[in-house]
Amino acid sequence: MQRKTIQRQIILDTLKNFSTHPTVDELYLEIQKIHPAISKTTIYRNLRQLAQGGEIGQVALTNDVERYDKRTEHHYHFQCKECKALFDVDVASIQGINEKVEEKHGFQVDEHNILFKGICLRCKKNQ
Amino acid sequence: MQRKTIQRQIILDTLKNFSTHPTVDELYLEIQKIHPAISKTTIYRNLRQLAQGGEIGQVALTNDVERYDKRTEHHYHFQCKECKALFDVDVASIQGINEKVEEKHGFQVDEHNILFKGICLRCKKNQ
DNA sequence: ATTTATGCAAATCATTTGCACATAG
């Protein structure tokens, strides 16, 4: 049974206040302001637990540190190749593609994730 | 200027002989049979260089070790949540979705990757 | 001759683990 600890509550609240997709370190820095004694290990453990329980999201990324997401509904992401910033993509999920892969290969397809890559507006401007 | 070394040639050949998407370690084990003195560092360096030069592919995965791919054309992948095995997905690339994201967000969208997840045939059978 | 590549050992860095202690239920 999962317990309600001060630490877990702070971690959750802090993530909810981010508009971005923070890394563990970014969360750690914020959380320390409220709870200076917290251990990074605790943050790692709680984030994983919360993500597994579906209370928060975890961003599907390549070759990068973990990033968490307050949004839990399915959505895609865009990452800037220049500054590595991550953005939510507000385009409807592709319908029927999991089924298409199932038919083609016979796998049981539960989900899919899309990561778009390119150059963000800010970096485009600075070029 | 890139040079032609025995090591790079063996690394490339070994990857071409894989039907899967090997990790650096898997490649290392195979390569050692031909060139026992090779260093894993050399393998890391060459794979990265080859991938950057577009001679080989690198699989876009979440929270996993690097995996390389002899195929260089754009294609999607499926990963089994049970055994972690990776498969190529032979479904046509989605057309026009990069443009849709560009229109919606203004980013310059160069590429997208899809990773499907579920249970592979073998694991399905063993359940 | 000069530049690039190799191999080794050591460094990095994110994440995980073991363990003693604290705390929620």
Add this chain to the structure above:
DNA sequence: CTATGTGCAAATGATTTGCATAAAT
């Protein structure tokens, strides 16, 4: 009470780096 969570330090494990030597052009 007793199961779960926390904090610390140490361990892990993949990848990278510094550097002297070797090989390619």
